Amino acid sequence: xxxxxxxxxxxxxxxxxxxxxxxxxxxxxxxxxxxxxxxxxxxxxxxxxxxxxxxxxxxxxxxxxxxxxxxxxxxxxxxxxxxxxxxxxxxxxxxxxxxxxxxxxxxxxxxxxxxxxxxxxxxxxxxx
Numbered sequence: 001x002x003x004x005x006x007x008x009x010x011x012x013x014x015x016x017x018x019x020x021x022x023x024x025x026x027x028x029x030x031x032x033x034x035x036x037x038x039x040x041x042x043x044x045x046x047x048x049x050x051x052x053x054x055x056x057x058x059x060x061x062x063x064x065x066x067x068x069x070x071x072x073x074x075x076x077x078x079x080x081x082x083x084x085x086x087x088x089x090x091x092x093x094x095x096x097x098x099x100x101x102x103x104x105x106x107x108x109x110x111x112x113x114x115x116x117x118x119x120x121x122x123x124x125x126x127x128x
Contacts, residue, residue, distance in 0.1 A: 001032065001040045003109065003127060005056050012109055012127040019107060023064035031066040033098045039091040068098060075101045086115040096122060 003012025004020070023030045037060070044053035071079075071094075079097030083090060092112045099106045105123040106113060117124050 001037070001060070002043060005040065005044065005060075015125075015127040016107065020063060020065075029066065030064060031068055031102070031104060033068045033071075033094050035071075035094040036091055037067065039089075068102075072101070082116055082120065085119075086112075088112040088115055092116075096120060099123070 001016070004016035019028065019030060022028045040060075041053055041057060044056050075094075075098050077097075078100050079090075079093045082088065082096040082100075083093035086093075088096070089112060092110060095106060095108070096113065096116045098104070099122055100120060103123075105125050107125045107127060109127045113122070113124060116122060
């Protein structure tokens with residue numbers, strides 16, 4: 001999401017835009033945990049300030065993404081296991097735990113995900 005909202009990141013923007021276009025046509029389904037959206041929001045605040053972050057969040061609401069707001073027992077347990085096993089950020093553990101539970105492909109360029117990718121049998125699309 002950061003790659004899309006901050007198009008200066010180049011290649012990542014193009015790939016995320018392509019995925020969003022596919023979601024609009026119904027070719028794929030996209031989802032994102034609200035925990036990870038919190039991460040996007042605070043990173044934009046840190047990089048560009050509160051006003052820019054607030055403005056960036058407005059168009060996110062209209063994107064073809066299903067936001068996962070309920071954290072089931074299965075997701076929180078898997079998230080905790082990932083966090084315990086790997087030295088990754090809590091938001092990354094939520095990403096891994098959620099993706100594993102709903103059999104989703106992770107779209108990222110975050111190198112921390114590599115720590116869990118193989119041993120957790122995660123499907124990852126790298127946008128580097």
